[in-house]
Structure formats: C-alpha cells, structure tokens
Amino acid sequence: MTMRRWLFLSPAVMFTVVAGYFFWGLNPERDPRAVPSALIDKPVPAFELPPLDGIDRPGLATADLTGGQVTLVNFFASWCIPCRAEHPLLMDLAEAGTLPVIGINYRDKPAAARRWLDQLGNPYGRIGADQGGRTAIDWGVSGVPETFVIDGSGRIRYQHIGPMSRWDLENKILPLVEELSR
C-alpha cells in the first residue's frame, strides 16, 4: 500500500524536480553564456610577447609574472567596445597603485592601439602585443576583455570574462587581491 502511495506521488515529485531546475535556470544572476575557467590555480602559461610598437612600455613574458607580486593582467583591444567601458576602472587602479596592471593587446594594429591609449590613458605598466592571438589561446581567452589575477608565485587565481564593472572590481577582484597579498 505504501508503495502504491509513492507511485501516486511520483508525478508531483517529478514536477517539483523539473520546476526547481527551471527556477534555477531563470535566476537573473546566472549567465548562461559563462564559460567555466579551466586555468584557475594553474601556473601562467609559457609565453613571450614583444612590446607594443611606439609605446614606452616593456613587453611581457612568463617570468615577469612570477616575481612574488600579485598582478592584474588585462586582455584588451582598441576595436573592443566593452574594453572602452572598463578602461576607467583600470585607470583608477593604476592611479591608486593597488597592484601592477599589465596589458596584453589582442589582435590589434599597433597604430590603433597607440591611438586608443593616447586618447584614454595608459594604465598598463607593461604591454605585450599579441597580434597573432596565440598567447590568448594559451591563456584560455575567448574574447576581449578578459582580466586575470595572478598571485605572487605566478598562478592564475581568477579569470574575469567580459568587462569588469565597478561592482566586480570591489566585490570580487580587490578582496581576492587583498587576500593574496597578505
């Protein structure tokens, strides 16, 4: 008899499970396009990038990120509109001197990148020019902008896909930077 009762209840149970799944799926905070990061806690990939032509900043290689300091690495391009949106945040960070901000210029024309930096300001202490986009693949970058937090030992601790908002910076990135710097 109890078995029977369970059978009668099973449609209601199934409905609850399915409805719960849909409810979870409808959460506005959830980004269905978000790609889970594969490189978290992995060492920075081996790479070496030349400096950006005509900008007075050194290029970038793996060794520059293992110096014992927490750093922010930002992939950007002059043709990328969301990069423009997050640029003021990077300027603020660089101005405050919270941590070194490093740029990787992704699939860009040097002249266009120069113009962009002249116009909006240059927050980057180093800029690697990734014209072929190969370094971006090694970093698991699927588009610009993306921002990484690298700890002192050169491990990737956080990957932010898409433009950072001030909220992301204050609630996700800066607390992590503080924790890693301790």
Next chain:
Amino acid sequence: MTGGARMRARLRAAAVALVLLAPAGGALAVQPDEVLGDPVLEQRARALSKVIRCLVCQNESIDTSNADLARDLRILVRERLTAGDSDDQVLDYLVARYGEFVLLRPRMTPANYLLWFGPAVVLVLGGAGIALFLRRRQAASAPGDLNAEERARLARLLDEGPGSE
C-alpha cells in the same frame, strides 16, 4: 547604351548575384590559406574542427564559424597535427586551456556518464514501468479458471445441445 551593352551589364549583374548568393548554400569558413597540403592531415583537421566549439559563437563548431578566434583555433589544430600530435592530444591541448566546454561532443568520462546514459536509463525505467502496468492490468482483467461447479454446469449445457432448455 546599346542593346548588347545592356545585355552584358545584365549578365554581369547576374554573375555578381550568383557569387553573392553562393556562400548561403554551403557556408565554408575554412579559408584556402588554412588548408594543409597533406590531404590525410587536412581530413583529420576538418573532422576535429567539427567537434571543437567556437567559444565566441558557442553553439557553432570552429569548422563553420567565421570568428577570428575560430580561425586561430583551426590554424592551431593544423599546426599541432603537422607537429605530430594525435587527435586526442590536440583535444587535450584545448581542454587544458578552455575546459571541456570546448568539446561539442562530451567525453566518455565518469563525470559525463549521466549525460551519456541518462536518456537510456530513463527509457529503460519508463519502459519497465509501462510493462509492469500493462501486465498487472492484464492479470486483473483475465478470467480465472472455472471452479468445479461451473465446469459441471458448462458440461451439462454442452451435452444438452441447443434449443433443449
């Protein structure tokens, strides 16, 4: 404009239209300069490209996507194959960077068993449920054997034949 010139202009317009419409049929994202000289390697590259997700467009493979990243990945796949990587090594290389999300065909690993076998399990369970239900219903509606009294009555009726009662 003479008649001949007009005709020629019209033909040229038709040719332009055909060229513009052609890609709509069999869209091919692979550019001629990407294609490898070795047809066997190229074949493998094409097969691999069909199961690698373009991370920009997300529901398209890099074989059909025109995104810059897809092109970079196609070239990368070809470079790795030329360097002597096996198909699995190429996929591993990408999974190490982009996670399993980059694979359009999920791997047969324990974490993915539910994904692979879930539908079959649901089918078997559902089928078993239906079979059980049908069998029970049949058992409930099938007439039981006659008891001794009923058998005797049946025999009597058959003996007497029609029209005698």
